[in-house]
Amino acid sequence: MMTDTPDTHVSHEEWTKEGLAIIVIGASGDLAKKKTYPSLLSLFADYLLPRNVIIYGYARSNISSEQLREKLRPYLTKAVNDENVIDDFLSRCHYQSGPGYGDSTSWQHLDKEIVRFEDEIAHAKGVSKVNRLFYFAIPPNVFAETGEAIKTSCMSSKGFSRMIVEKPFGKDLESCKEILARLGKHFDETNLFRIDHYLGKEMVQNLMVMRFGNIWMENMMNRNYVQCVMLTFKEPFGTEGRGGYFDQYGIIRDIIQNHLLQVMCLLCMECPNKDAGEKIRDEKVRVLEAMNPVTLDEVFLGQYEGYHDDETITNKDSNCPTYAAVRCFINNPRWAGVPIIFKAGKALNERKAEMRIQFKDAPAGEFLFGTKVPRNELVIKLQPDELIYMKSNIKTPGFASAPIQSELQVQYDTRYFEQNGVSNPDAYSRLILDVLRGKSAAFVRSDELIRAWEIFTPVLHRIDRENVRPHVYKTGSRGPDEADAWINDKSGYVRNDDYVWYDGNICRKTGF
DSSP, X not given: OOOSOOOOXXXXXXXXXXXXXXXXXXXXXXXXXXXXXXXXXXXXHTTOSOSSEEEEXXXXXXXXXXXXXXXHXXXXXXXXXXXXXXXXXXXXXXXXXXXXXXXXXXXXXXHHHHHHHHHHHHHHHOOOOEEEEEXXXXXXXXXXXXXXXXXXXXXXXXXXXXXXXXXXXXXXXXXXXXXXXXXXXXXXXXTEEEEOGGGGSHXXXXXXXXXXXXXXXXXXXXXXXXXXXXXXEEOSSOOTTOHHHHTTTHHIIIIIIIIIHHHHHHHHOOOOSSSSHHHHHHHHHHHHHTOOOOOGGGEEEEEETTGGGXXXXXXXXXXXXXXXXXXXXXXXXXXXXXXXXXXXXXXXXXXXXEEEEEEOOOTTHHHHHSSOOOOOEEEEEEESXXXXXXXXXXXXXXXXXXXXXXXXXXXXXXXXXTTTSOOXXXXXXXXXXHHHHTXXXXXXXXXXXXXXXXXXXXXXXXXXXXXXXXXEEOTTBSSOTTHXXXXXXXXXXXXXXXXXXXXXXXXXXXXX
């Protein structure tokens, strides 16, 4: 059992001394089992939840609390290697089923159970304030009925009530506005937190300090020095039984319009006058407002061979893209004319997500050294390993004097975590903790969502309407054969084929 609680960086905050009821909606689903509950366990194990915490799962599955615990256990053991902590955590996990997510009777019953918990800790421990956190691990088509039922039957009368809502936030501008309007009837921006887990990744959260805490970086981040900005997402597997869902969205909706666009906003925004939620989100919106809607000539689409073999895909002639490259521009004084390239794909040669900034040629470098001088690049890797490196030029070692490219590098695991045996918290744990702390910077505001869909909806509708056919590529490749030439032409990117990245063990050539 949780007894003596050590001090943490949040111990001084009032909510940690209050009670907390967490309600995971969709508790029997994959998202809850694989992400939500393990992330809650990580917070619990690190003493980042209040001592007086209880967790209720709500879903339509007709199972008991004990059956839910048994379903969760295999996923929890991957998150924390301590059976006593897991047992303590599971003892706090309960389950409530209902015929539907909007069933008011079921929510009233759950409210009574939570009130019973509130009364117990009030009498036994003198805790008079108890907050509620609702995690919507459910499809967006039931957001509204769930929110309405919570609003009428299960809001806290003794503390805050906050909602975490998962993407997708619609399929286009119209559906997004509909979801926002239906949820907006019951909740406002102070208690509604729209989660994009990429905003919880270490290297994304690091951007504020990197951009505005280093004078050298801020001075280089503009159109005078930057040739292009690339944001890349790669997965080595296909739809794997999720094709029925994925075929309704495609890679642009699934990755580019949200994850990569959000990361780009943080990478390219102006400095807010304070490191605070609304100030940061204001600057992100200004970036989006400076972008024109994407047109079809700025999009390259691909689909891997065998995509239609997924049995869950009913349309065997689907043009759904599993690969896309998109070029955009930010039309403001800092970034005017600098190509912003988004690239995302499934069934590719590796798992990777990164930001890559290629700088312009060194002035008169070729005249000075009598040979081409490779361009500098700043690479920030989000996954699978957190890594920052600057591709810089040095003299060729030995008797030669020609410029050769090497890297200035910080690898997070070896630099910060190898010695003490800990690791970075996962993105969901960070974001759930931010909600409890009332920090909104890493969540998506409604005007951000609307503007993002305004940028992408016209081209998405045209792709669907005109049945634009994607380029076919082989599974396990870097994507369609024509993609590199298209990206290089659109971005002005110049690849240094002689560069070899040294990882401490082997040398290997790397793509971008």
